[in-house]
Amino acid sequence: MQRVARITAVVAVTLLVASACSSGSSSGSSGSDGSGVVRKVPAQYQTIQKAVDAAKPGDLVLVSPGTYHEAVTVETSDIVIRGLDRATTVLDGGFKLDNGIRVVGANGVAVENMTARNYTANGFFWTGVVGYRASYLSAIRNGDYGVYAFKSTKGLIEHSYGAGSPDAGFYIGACYKCSSVVDDVVSEWNGLGYSGTNSGGDLFIVNSVFRHNRAGIVPNVGTYEPCFPQRDTTIVGNLVFSNNNPGTDAIDAAQLAFGNGILLVGAVGNTVERNQIWDHDITGIGVVPFPESNPHAVSSKKLTACEAKPPKAVLDVVGPMPSTVLWPSTDNRVIGNMVGDSRLADLGMNMVGTTPTPNGGNCFSDNRAAIESPTKLQQKAPCGSAASGDFAEGEFDVAPLIARAKPPIVLYKDVILPDPGLQTNMPNAAKAKARPQRGVPAFPNLTTIGLPARPAL
Numbered sequence: 001m002q003r004v005a006r007i008t009a010v011v012a013v014t015l016l017v018a019s020a021c022s023s024g025s026s027s028g029s030s031g032s033d034g035s036g037v038v039r040k041v042p043a044q045y046q047t048i049q050k051a052v053d054a055a056k057p058g059d060l061v062l063v064s065p066g067t068y069h070e071a072v073t074v075e076t077s078d079i080v081i082r083g084l085d086r087a088t089t090v091l092d093g094g095f096k097l098d099n100g101i102r103v104v105g106a107n108g109v110a111v112e113n114m115t116a117r118n119y120t121a122n123g124f125f126w127t128g129v130v131g132y133r134a135s136y137l138s139a140i141r142n143g144d145y146g147v148y149a150f151k152s153t154k155g156l157i158e159h160s161y162g163a164g165s166p167d168a169g170f171y172i173g174a175c176y177k178c179s180s181v182v183d184d185v186v187s188e189w190n191g192l193g194y195s196g197t198n199s200g201g202d203l204f205i206v207n208s209v210f211r212h213n214r215a216g217i218v219p220n221v222g223t224y225e226p227c228f229p230q231r232d233t234t235i236v237g238n239l240v241f242s243n244n245n246p247g248t249d250a251i252d253a254a255q256l257a258f259g260n261g262i263l264l265v266g267a268v269g270n271t272v273e274r275n276q277i278w279d280h281d282i283t284g285i286g287v288v289p290f291p292e293s294n295p296h297a298v299s300s301k302k303l304t305a306c307e308a309k310p311p312k313a314v315l316d317v318v319g320p321m322p323s324t325v326l327w328p329s330t331d332n333r334v335i336g337n338m339v340g341d342s343r344l345a346d347l348g349m350n351m352v353g354t355t356p357t358p359n360g361g362n363c364f365s366d367n368r369a370a371i372e373s374p375t376k377l378q379q380k381a382p383c384g385s386a387a388s389g390d391f392a393e394g395e396f397d398v399a400p401l402i403a404r405a406k407p408p409i410v411l412y413k414d415v416i417l418p419d420p421g422l423q424t425n426m427p428n429a430a431k432a433k434a435r436p437q438r439g440v441p442a443f444p445n446l447t448t449i450g451l452p453a454r455p456a457l
Contacts (some may be wrong), residue, residue: 003098016131031289036079038062044446048081048091050100052146055079060434063114065089070326071097071119077107078436080403084113086136086425093142095413100124100142107131109437113426117141118413122148129394130154133150133437136426140164143412144192145171151226155180156441159424162187164417166249166409168195169213174225176232176306179440188212189245189417191254198225200232200270204446207452209239212418214250214281215257216243221266221327222232223296223314227306229327231268237449240277240284255406261339266290266327268308272452274337283348284339287362288329288398297321328354331361333383338451345373348396351380359387 036058042150043064045051049072051061057078065088072091074081081101083089087095089102093320100116100339103109103126110133116123123139125148126132139146139162146162146169149155153175162169169187171194172180179202186209187193193210197322212215217240221229240261241439250258256264259281262403266289277284300315313325328351339346346369351360364372365457372378375394381387426432 036060052095058434063089068090068441069094069334071099072101074103074106074109080110080434080436082112082429084117086113086138086423089114092115096187103129105129108438110435110437112136113429115140119143126152128152131437134160138423141412141417152175153179154440156437157182158184159422160185161420163189163420164412164415165190166412167251168192170194172199173197174227176227177197178203180439181443183207183444189248191250192218193246195265196230196233197222198227198230200230203233204444205235206237206449211241212245213243214245214248214254215263216240216261218257218265218306219267219270223292223298227305228310229266229268229308233263234271235275236273236446237452238275239452240275244281244304248408249412250409264329264332267329269331269333271333272337274449275337275339276452276454277339278341279344280346282401284342284346285337286333287329287332287349289329289352289354292327294314295325296319326354328360330355334364334367334385336366340370342371345396346371348373348378348451349377350398357387358391
């Protein structure tokens, strides 16, 4: 979930894309695909920022190993920024600079094969763009998010690692339809492994690992960002385990969600399928409403194009807003997951009277789970059949979870993170063609993604 002050401080700048790619320059060699030039740091440009400022659409900024103490802002569309070696091409904010690389309103920008660490805000950040790619990145010990896309669509986050952020290791928010993919990432020791406020619509989280965060995968809703509510995210083929880590920094939402694997919070129409989930203090998969405190009043006449009709309590309010608006989680499908070793419930659902039906359209089928709350949840709310039965029996009560004592946070600067190990380098980084992220990324073929095996740890 987002810190509102930071969002409102970001100004999305719309920039004109150059009508043609540069054919060459005295400070760069011809690009390997002939569409631009290669601008080398530090051989030709002393800093990454200087190379980025000189770049034209189609160019490749190629960064040699070294530690770069700079905060890079990108305002030119369709460029690629790439490190020659992921582990040793390092942007370091020294706990003083805000973002490692921030892409503002520049479409199609790809960042590849490098590390960003010790920034006060984000490691890698795209805002207000159409087309983005984060490939082979490591974002470590940053003060807000690791890899962060806000109000941005047609993106791909792949083969990347995020650790040590108080908010989320990976985040896609405030977009519908997002038309984006998160594939083959590892997120650990964050407040949240993945957070997606008001995002969805052709949004896929697949083939990834979320472990040792305070909470794992948390799609969520809130009127403090556009495009509410959260809806239509597909979560398939992931390993989600041991998200009860008391040794991390954490925003309030991560504290609230502490001890859950996949938690759908005021979420609508999501699919959670064929994930391997284990070892959580509260739920393996939880479907719960979101009691939003001090929601923003929104007129139906001022809804943006990406917003669905929200609960009546946040529309056309005359007089003061209610102190709390309860957002239901509805029409979510939870199918074919293996969930175990949850201390409260492997599968948990609570509607607290927010919908006229006892299950709110949520359904659960073919999951291997020992503890279900309400009792026999899969029998009472199966996918493809009408819900029936007593949903008060073995009710999943969220109130004590909200009120329970949480482990104190550890300031992100002081967290002792695990060794991430050797992270995979981008193949042929020195010679691969510059490939901006133009158009919608290829969506995963879900039929080829099976239930991942639980590894021996």
